[in-house]
Amino acid sequence: xxxxxxxxxxxxxxxxxxxxxxxxxxxxxxxxxxxxxxxxxxxxxxxxxxxxxxxxxxxxxxxxxxxxxxxxxxxxxxxxxxxxxxxxxxxxxxxxxxxxxxxxxxxxxxxxxx
Amino acid sequence: xxxxxxxxxxxxxxxxxxxxxxxxxxxxxxxxxxxxxxxxxxxxxxxxxxxxxxxxxxxxxxxxxxxxxxxxxxxxxxxxxxxxxxxxxxxxxxxxxxxxxxxxxxxxxxxxxxx
Numbered sequence: 091x092x093x094x095x096x097x098x099x100x101x102x103x104x105x106x107x108x109x110x111x112x113x114x115x116x117x118x119x120x121x122x123x124x125x126x127x128x129x130x131x132x133x134x135x136x137x138x139x140x141x142x143x144x145x146x147x148x149x150x151x152x153x154x155x156x157x158x159x160x161x162x163x164x165x166x167x168x169x170x171x172x173x174x175x176x177x178x179x180x181x182x183x184x185x186x187x188x189x190x191x192x193x194x195x196x197x198x199x200x201x202x203x204x
Numbered sequence: 205x206x207x208x209x210x211x212x213x214x215x216x217x218x219x220x221x222x223x224x225x226x227x228x229x230x231x232x233x234x235x236x237x238x239x240x241x242x243x244x245x246x247x248x249x250x251x252x253x254x255x256x257x258x259x260x261x262x263x264x265x266x267x268x269x270x271x272x273x274x275x276x277x278x279x280x281x282x283x284x285x286x287x288x289x290x291x292x293x294x295x296x297x298x299x300x301x302x303x304x305x306x307x308x309x310x311x312x313x314x315x316x317x318x319x
Contacts, residue, residue, distance in 0.1 A: 133309035193239075
């Protein structure tokens with residue numbers, strides 16, 4: 091069966107420090123991968139998605155970047171964190187970009203930038 | 205305009221009762237999918253149920269059913285026989301054929317099941 095791993099679960103970082111959140115998927119090949127952010131008490135906002143190695147699309151301009159160095163690995167990064175980067179970050183995967191395909195989510199990372 | 209609207213920020217239901225969580229959507233695509241996810245306090249997003257735009261029958265998954273009214277563009281989630289473990293945030297979401305990479309979420313409904 092497929093599983094998705096996301097770490098760390100919690101992260102507290104000072105403003106201006108770098109960020110690296112990692113997500114890996116097991117049990118499937120060539121998944122579509124996504125990074126979402128959830129502000130406190132709100133819905134999810136798509137940040138990045140990837141349909142293959144090295145293929146990254148950004149949905150919103152911001153201080154973050156994403157990379158996919160391997161088929162089942164997706165990394166969210168920042169060179170210098172801002173206070174506004176605080177939030178709950180969720181990695182997800184799906185089989186394909188079809189309207190019928192559901193997304194499977196990781197357990198999330200709570201990022202606090204101080 | 206909002207693509208997914210959930211008008212109930214919070215709902216309360218008595219244990220063992222049924223509850224309906226509202227969701228309306230806006231799309232010009234003929235082909236789309238509607239999803240409901242549950243987010244407990246732990247934060248993970250748990251898939252509950254899916255309804256395709258061409259599905260004629262309302263989707264059901266155990267105690268979850270989706271009341272799909274296509275003409276009204278509504279996709280309400282019905283939870284029967286509520287349990288204390290159902291207390292969580294519930295999100296309605298949509299994937300449109302024209303932009304299928306994007307799963308658009310509503311703002312969510314916080315459900316509290318009372319003993």
